Amino acid sequence: MVDGIELWWRENQGRMDGIKQLVVNMDNGPECSGHRSQFLRRMVDFADREQLDVRLIYYPPYHSKYNGIERYWGGLERSWNGHLLDTVEDAIMRASQFVWRTAKTTSTLLQGVYQKGVKLGGSEKKELEKRLSRSAELPWWDITIQPLVVN
Numbered sequence: 001m002v003d004g005i006e007l008w009w010r011e012n013q014g015r016m017d018g019i020k021q022l023v024v025n026m027d028n029g030p031e032c033s034g035h036r037s038q039f040l041r042r043m044v045d046f047a048d049r050e051q052l053d054v055r056l057i058y059y060p061p062y063h064s065k066y067n068g069i070e071r072y073w074g075g076l077e078r079s080w081n082g083h084l085l086d087t088v089e090d091a092i093m094r095a096s097q098f099v100w101r102t103a104k105t106t107s108t109l110l111q112g113v114y115q116k117g118v119k120l121g122g123s124e125k126k127e128l129e130k131r132l133s134r135s136a137e138l139p140w141w142d143i144t145i146q147p148l149v150v151n
Contacts, residue, residue, distance in 0.1 A: 002042040003110050009050060021053040027067055028058040034140035037120040037128060044131045047145040058141040075100045 005024065009016070026033075034040070034056070047054040064070040076098050085091045088109060096107040120128060135142035 002039065002046060003112060004108075005043075006046060007108065007110070009046075019052070021055060023055045023057060025067075025069075026056050026058045027064075027069060028061055028141070034058060034134075034143055037125050038118050040132065040143070040145075041120060041124075041128055044128065044145050047147045051147045051150065053147070054145040056143045056145070060141065072100050072103070076105070 009022070043054055043056065046052075059067045076095060079098050080091075080094045083090075083094060085094065092107045092109055095105050098105045131145060133144040133146065134140070
C-alpha cells in the first residue's frame with residue numbers, strides 16, 4: 001500500500017507544491033491498520049523523506065457504506081461482471097477503463113516481492129510509537145506522523 005501512495009505522490013507532486021500535510025483516508029483493513037508496525041514504519045519513512053505531516057484517518061470497522069473506495073470497488077466489480085479476467089493485463093486494462101461518478105481509475109501494477117510476517121521487535125516498536133501522535137479519543141483510527149526536521 002505504501003508503494004502505491006509513494007507512486008501517487010511522485011506522479012502528482014508537481015500540482016502539490018506547497019502542501020505540508022497529506023491526509024489519507026484508510027479502510028481499516030488488516031494490511032494497513034493502526035496496529036501494523038511494518039505499514040506504520042514505512043509511512044514514517046515516507047513522511048521523513050517527503051517532509052510531510054501524514055495523517056492517517058481510518059473508517060470505523062463495519063462502516064464500509066461511508067467509504068468511497070468500497071463504493072467505487074463495487075461499481076468496478078459490476079463493470080467487469082461476465083468478463084473473463086484471466087491475465088493481470090486484462091484486469092488492469094479493464095480497471096483503467098472504468099469511470100465512476102466522473103472519477104477515472106488509474107491502474108498500475110506494482111512490481112515487487114513482499115516478505116510475509118515482517119515485524120518490528122519490542123524496542124523498534126517502542127521507537128516507532130514515539131513518532132506517532134495518536135488521538136486521545138481514537139488512538140487506532142486517527143494517527144499523525146510528523147517528519148523529522150532535516151537540517
